[in-house]
Structures are given as structure tokens and as C-alpha cells.
Amino acid sequence: MDPILFTKYLTDRKITFFTGVPDSLLKHFCFYISSSENKNITHITANSEGSAISLAMGHYLASGNPALVYMQNSGIGNALNPLISLADNDVYGIPMILLVGWRGKPNTDDEPQHVKQGKITKSLLETAGIKTYELIEEDVEKIISNAVNYTTTNNQPVALIASKNFFNEYKNNKTEEYKIKREEAIEILLKNIPNNDRIVSTTGMISREIYEIREKYGQNHSNDFLCVGGMGHASQIAIAIAIEHPEKNIYCFDGDGAFLMQMGGVSQTALLQPQNFIHIVLNNSAHASVGGQATVGSIVDITKVAEGFGYKSIFKIKTKEELLNISSKIKDIEKPAFIEVQVGKEARKDLGRPPRDLHKAKKDFMENI
Secondary structure, eight states, X not given: OOHHHHHXXXXXXXXXXXXXXXXXXXXXXXXXXXXXXXXXOEEEEOSSHHHHHHHHHHHHHHHSSOOEEEEEGGXXXXXXXXXXXXXXXXXXXXXXXXXXXXXXXXXXXXXXXXXXXXXXXXXXXXXXXXXXXXXXGGGXXXXXXXXXXXXXXXTOOXXXXXXTTOSOOOOOOOOOOOOBOHHHHHHHHHHTSOTTSEEEEOTTHHXXXXXXXXXXXXXXXXXXXXXXXXXXXXXXXXXXXXXXXXXXXXXXXEEHHHHHHTHHHHTHHHHHOXXXXXXXXXXXXXXXXXXXXXXXXXTSOHHHHHHHTTOSEEEEEOSHHHHHHHHTTGGXXXXXXXXXXXXXXXXXXXXXXXOXXXXXXXXXXXXXO
């Protein structure tokens, strides 16, 4: 489906406000609505799916027109609270269109973290009272028309579900200034982390690159817990491990999008003050693993946020030389510590993935700690 035509079908029906959290299945649609071609729409990339639902509600209250909220199906959980407790017709009755990327669709090959979500996507939405429409190219305009009519007539959110490869390519021609490559930054950091310490890493490219670097040097993977899903929750897993094992330094390798999505959880640092916790945010100001759509990581000074959250040592790293310097003394800095490393968005095309036997990976990590 041409994302330009898809968007026209929506704007023709007064859907001109777009918000959400990017998904790889929807990236070409996101590229288009983010482009300078669009003068007649408003587009906001939200930090979380729940925030996007709230933005959509605000738009409706102000304009009387429904908004479109896009997300990967793994984000449905984040969206359900405001959907059920505010937008549902049993409460305020706020119409809106959800556009959901169907990762892990039954009878398709996908990563382990998407399988369960794929199985329950439609039933989960329908249990919440959200009517679903699976997008079929030949009937798209009719489906959108039916969905808009349903949501406005019933004052109830509806969902359009898009399978893999539903959208045709829309070229994103944005370029970026050179920064240190993320994988290079991770490799520098890993070389300076003692073997007795442990790592928890966020979902997406960061965990994949950690796994690849371990493979490159023939290193054991049992020091690392790779969060293949659960965007934004790695830091809380890491803090809990740090409290349980004060004799080890625990490192969280995080991304700016993940940090921003669940930032409230990170505030626990101020209360808990784990003396063995080092939080590393690799900030490329983008949702890199789903297409490179921008976050607010280039605007928000997250080191100032970290200061407010009670981290004792705070560093903003912009160059390879600065990174080499801080990495050489990383184990000795006062903790809890926060290190922001500004990196580029690019990743290797042949980047592998962590092993599919995640139960064994969990067991190895637990036995090794």
C-alpha cells in the first residue's frame, strides 16, 4: 500500500492529527507523515503509546475530530490504561483510530518476543471493546471509511491492523552529521567492564550489538541479560539486580527512546541510591531499530534529568576520546552513575540477533551471577 494514498484516505475523512511510537512494520508510513511534504497534518512522535492515546484525546476534545495513533502491537499494553479508563465509551467515549503493526502474526516467522503478542493481538483489543479491521490492500479505502464511521458513531476507539510488508517503501532522505558509531561505543565500554560485573541491556539494536561483540571476541554471554522486549524496563531490572548483589557493579545499557518511554521508573534511583549501578544511555535521538524516526533525545538534556534523579556521577560524552577516557576509569566512578554517549543512528546491515533459546540464556545468567 502506498503510504501517501493511505494518508490521503485518512485526511479526506478529517483525520489530520497523527501520533504514536514507531514500529518497523509502519516505518514507511511514519517516514511519510514526518516528511516536509505534509503541510496539512500535525504529527507528534510520542514517548510512549499511553502518551499517544492522551494526545489523541486532547486533539479530539479541542477539535471534535478523531486522531490516528500508531504503534507496534507490543505497545498495546502501554496504551490500554488510558484507552479503557478514559477513552472507552463507558467513560468519556473518545473516538480515535489505532494503527497497529502486527508483529508475530500467527503462521509467520518472527522473533520469540513477538510470538505471544502476535497470537493475542486481535483478541486483546476486542476484549477491551475495540473493534479491529485487518488491512487488505484492495479494500483499504472502504476499511478506513468503515472504521472512521464506526468510531465517530459509537464514540469508541477502533483499530486498523497492518501485517508485515503492508506498506510500500517511502524513501527517507535525511542524513546526519558524523558521530561515534553506537557499536564502536559499546565495544569500547565492554572492553573496560570487569568480568565479575554484569550487564542488562535494552531491546533493539543495543542488545543485538552486545551479543555480536561477545561473539566477535569469543566471550561468554552469561554476564549479560538482554531485554529482547519490554522497551524502557531494562533499568529497573538492572537496579533490582544491583540491590540484590551489592558486591558487583551492574551496568544498564539503555537507549534514549527507552529511557524516555519509562522515565518515571528511573526516578527510583533517587530513593534507592544503589552504590553499584551505572546507567549508560546511548543517545542517537532516534528509534533506530524501527526505522530511525526522531525522539526528543536531541532536545531534552537527559543529563540534567539524571541529576534530578539523584545520580552521583554524571557524564555527557560526545567524542571517542572522551569515551575512551571515561571507560578507562568506569569501574571506579562514584555511583549511582549516569553516562550519556551521543552516537549515530547507523547499524550494520548484517547485524545478527540474540539466540532464540531465551530460557537457556536466562538460566545461564542466573547461575553465573
